[in-house]
Amino acid sequence: MAEIHLEMRNITKRFSGVTALDDVSLSVENGEIHALVGENGAGKSTLMNILSGVYPHGEYEGQIFLNGEECVFRDIRESEKLGIVIIHQELALIPYLSIAENIFLGNERASNKVIDWNKTASEAAKHLKIVGLEDNPTISVSEIGVGKQQLVEIAKALAKDVRLLILDEPTAALNDKESQQLLYLLRQLKKQGITSILISHKLNEVESVADRITVIRDGKVIETIGNTDDIDEDRIIRSMVGRPIVDRFPKRESKPGKTKFEVEHWNVYDPSNQNQLFIKDVSFHVREGEVVGFAGLMGAGRTEIAMSLFGKSWGKKHNGTIKMDGKAIQLNTVNDAIDHKIAYMTEDRKTYGLVLISDIMKNVSLASLDKLSSRGVINNNQEIVEVEKAREAMHIKCSSIKQVVESLSGGNQQKVVLSKWVQARPDVLILDEPTRGIDVGAKYEIYTIINRLAAEGKSVVMISSEMPELLGMCDRIYVITDGSIVGELTREEATQESIMKCIMNAQRKKRA
Numbered sequence: 333m334a335e336i337h338l339e340m341r342n343i344t345k346r347f348s349g350v351t352a353l354d355d356v357s358l359s360v361e362n363g364e365i366h367a368l369v370g371e372n373g374a375g376k377s378t379l380m381n382i383l384s385g386v387y388p389h390g391e392y393e394g395q396i397f398l399n400g401e402e403c404v405f406r407d408i409r410e411s412e413k414l415g416i417v418i419i420h421q422e423l424a425l426i427p428y429l430s431i432a433e434n435i436f437l438g439n440e441r442a443s444n445k446v447i448d449w450n451k452t453a454s455e456a457a458k459h460l461k462i463v464g465l466e467d468n469p470t471i472s473v474s475e476i477g478v479g480k481q482q483l484v485e486i487a488k489a490l491a492k493d494v495r496l497l498i499l500d501e502p503t504a505a506l507n508d509k510e511s512q513q514l515l516y517l518l519r520q521l522k523k524q525g526i527t528s529i530l531i532s533h534k535l536n537e538v539e540s541v542a543d544r545i546t547v548i549r550d551g552k553v554i555e556t557i558g559n560t561d562d563i564d565e566d567r568i569i570r571s572m573v574g575r576p577i578v579d580r581f582p583k584r585e586s587k588p589g590k591t592k593f594e595v596e597h598w599n600v601y602d603p604s605n606q607n608q609l610f611i612k613d614v615s616f617h618v619r620e621g622e623v624v625g626f627a628g629l630m631g632a633g634r635t636e637i638a639m640s641l642f643g644k645s646w647g648k649k650h651n652g653t654i655k656m657d658g659k660a661i662q663l664n665t666v667n668d669a670i671d672h673k674i675a676y677m678t679e680d681r682k683t684y685g686l687v688l689i690s691d692i693m694k695n696v697s698l699a700s701l702d703k704l705s706s707r708g709v710i711n712n713n714q715e716i717v718e719v720e721k722a723r724e725a726m727h728i729k730c731s732s733i734k735q736v737v738e739s740l741s742g743g744n745q746q747k748v749v750l751s752k753w754v755q756a757r758p759d760v761l762i763l764d765e766p767t768r769g770i771d772v773g774a775k776y777e778i779y780t781i782i783n784r785l786a787a788e789g790k791s792v793v794m795i796s797s798e799m800p801e802l803l804g805m806c807d808r809i810y811v812i813t814d815g816s817i818v819g820e821l822t823r824e825e826a827t828q829e830s831i832m833k834c835i836m837n838a839q840r841k842k843r844a
Contacts (some may be wrong), residue, residue, distance in 0.1 A: 336400070336723040337362040337527045338383070339495060342396035345378055345387065347739060350731050352378045353392070354551040360496075365518055365528045367542035370572055371771040372743025373729045375551040376531050380498050384418040385411040398496075407765045419485045421742065421769055422505055422682060427474035432456035434473055435488045439449070463517055469478075477631065479510030485801030486517065497521065500531045501742070504769040507630040507797055515541045533771045535565045545804065547571035573773040581804030582776065584783040584821075588807060589620035591658070592791040593760045598652035606648050611637055611815045614652070618760065618791040623782060625797040625806035627831050633815035634795045635679060638762045642667040644678035658758075670699060675758035677749055679765035679795070681742075685749040688738040692730060693719045695737050695748050699756040722751040727777055743770035750778065754785070761785060762793045779805060797826045811837045 336358040345353040353375045360366045368376045381387050381395060384718055385405035398414055405411045408418075425434045432452050441451045456469035463483040467476060473484065482502055489497055490520045499518075503511040511534070518541060532538050538545060545568065547554040554571045600611035614637055618624045626634040640644035641654065643666035653660050656672055663669045669676070678684040686695055696719045697704055704715045719733050726747040730740060737748055746766070753761060763782070767775040782805065786792055796802050802809055808825045809820035811834040819834030 335362045336360070337364075339397040340379070340383065341395045341397070343379060343382060343392060343396075345382060345392040348731055348735075352551055353382075356394075356548070356553050358546060358553065358748070360527060360529060361543075363522055363525050364543040365522055365525055365530060365541055367530045367532065367538040368548065369532065369538060369545060369568060369771075370772065371549035371773045372746075373724070373741040374548045374572075374771075376548055377500055377741070379548070380418060380500060380529065380531065383411070384408055384416055384498060386418070391436060393450040397806050401530040412492050414673065415493055416498070417489040417492055417494040417496070418498040419489060419502060423478075423485055425473045425481055425484060428472055430470050430472055431460070431467060431476070431484055432469035434484060435459060435469070435491050437488075439492055440702050455491070456487070459490045460484075462490060463487045464513065470842050477628070477680060479506045479513070481519070482506065482510075482514060486514075486521075494526060496527045496529070497602070498529045498531075498621050502530070502532065503532065503534060503537060510630070511537060512680075533775075535568050535772065538568070539565060549574060552646075559742075569772055572744075572771065580772070580776065580800075582780050582783055584623075584786060586622070586786075586807050588622040589789060591619045592656065593618045594653075594655040594658075595641065596653040596655070597652075598637070598641070598648070600636070600647035600743065601649040603646065603648050609815075610647065614815075614817055616810050616817060616820075618793055620789045620791055621786050622807050623792045623794055623805055625784050625809040626793065626812055627799065627802050629811035629835065630797065631837075632812045634812050635764055636815065637812070638676060638764055638793070638795060639678075641669075642674065642762065645676075670756060670758075673759040674752035674762070675699070675756055675760070676762045677753050677764060677766060681745055681749050685752075686737050686745060689736065691734045691736055692723065692728065692740075692748055693733040696722050696751045696755055698732075699752050703757075718755060719751075722755055726781070729809050743774040746770055746778070747774070750781065754781070758790065760791045760793070762795070763794045765797065766794065767796070767798075775801075799831060802831075803827070811835060814842065824844040 336359050340358045343353050343356045356379060370376050382392050385408040387403040389405045402804060403414065434450055441455060443450050444684060453469050460469060463486050465480060465483050467480065473481060496624050502514055506514065515537060521528065530542060543559050544556055546556045547568065549572060594617045598611060598614040599609060602610040603610040628634050636646050640650060643663050644650050645666060654663055661672055663672065668793045682688060691713065697715050702712060704710055723733055728744050728747045730744065767778055782792055794806060803826055807823055809821045810817050811831055813835050818838035821830055
């Protein structure tokens with residue numbers, strides 16, 4: 333029988349009278365990859381924040397044992413001294429410091445309080461090699477992609493002599509290739525005796541890599557499934573949401589109307605290099621009641637196209653034509669876009685989508701204050717009524733609409749962002765990674781909302797890195813690579829193979 337590396341007994345945690353964890357017990361064996369799954373708000377991240385010392389001893393009830401000895405962590409440094417390192421979903425790297433500086437930040441290689449830069453670079457290179465990165469450790473983190481940044485975070489953990497690695501949604505922002513690379517690395521770390529706890533909503537990844545899976549629902553442990561058991565996604569989903577989800581994508585009868593939104597010959601230059609054309613001759617259209625997808629690999633330019641159209645939020649020297657109902661319009665600012673009933677839900681909810689220190693009510697009403705005010709004075713009663721309706725419609729789990737958004741789970745934060753733009757009553761809604769980092773139940777709810785908006789005649793553009801999501805939700809799909817549209821596929825034509833064929837054909841032509 334394998335030795336127990338970690339045991340958490342009878343953990344209970346409350347926030348403002350709301351019980352986030354209710355008598356939770358968890359055991360993790362030495363050298364295993366243990367997955368933690370559950371709906372957003374189930375308590376997964378809260379449990380790991382207790383384990384890593386983010387929530388110190390005294391702020392929760394229960395006990396933590398590491399290799400049989402009880403541990404009392406007053407802060408994250410104390411847990412790290414015992415080899416427990418947590419990597420959060422939002423990476424904690426400083427973009428303008430070098431890779432090496434980030435790896436040893438707070439753990440500097442110094443003698444007599446003077447940093448040894450040669451030792452810093454050489455040891456950083458050693459840890460980078462272990463995680464499979466060949467980049468120069470002296471370049472800044474801003475020069476590498478999100479996938480590589482995730483590996484830098486793991487290298488940073490290795491530099492702290494990690495024995496128990498906690499990864500919170502590590503593949504949420506990665507493409508399929510980068511995700512597989514990270515999962516392969518977890519298997520390699522397992523061979524070195526490192527124990528891992530993986531929080532993920534990507535159940536296919538969990539199923540492929542985890543030795544055991546613990547399901548948490550509403551702050552309680554439902555079951556722990558071993559790899560010798562009959563593990564499949566349907567069983568995990570039943571445990572997570574308390575019911576089977578027969579169809580991952582709710583059915584919708586597609587009845588597109590007239591063309592609502594058109595883009596013709598749209599060109600935009602890179603803001604960091606104004607001589608480089610980044611978005612090249614992009615043309616597309618969306619009809620009323622239609623859901624149109626943007627497919628492509630990471631860095632293809634999907635987000636840049638969306639942001640450049642939304643009031644020129646990205647890029648320089650924009651040119652081309654944007655039309656609403658067949659008439660050319662000018663969208664020089666975000667306010668121009670909102671005034672023309674165009675909404676853009678960003679992929680980065682925490683940086684651009686939310687005011688984290690503010691409450692749900694203020695965030696939801698932010699884009700529709702003109703509809704809630706008269707002569708510059710907000711009607712607070714009307715605001716409360718409208719936001720309460722939005723909370724109920726979106727099934728936002730919270731103590732009240734006065735709860736601070738920062739304290740919500742990722743999925744509930746995502747629902748707040750979507751509520752904000754739905755409240756603005758747009759005709760065109762651009763959704764950039766609308767289900768990133770949220771569970772299968774919350775995804776289904778957001779899919780249902782998207783279908784409802786389309787049924788109301790709204791025009792929806794959906795950007796997603798998950799091809800099954802695009803195939804399950806969209807009437808048409810535009811394939812994007814290197815800032816250009818390289819294919820247009822109907823629902824009947826679209827498959828994962830046909831999308832990848834468009835991308836590969838475009839890349840071959842570029843090399844020729």
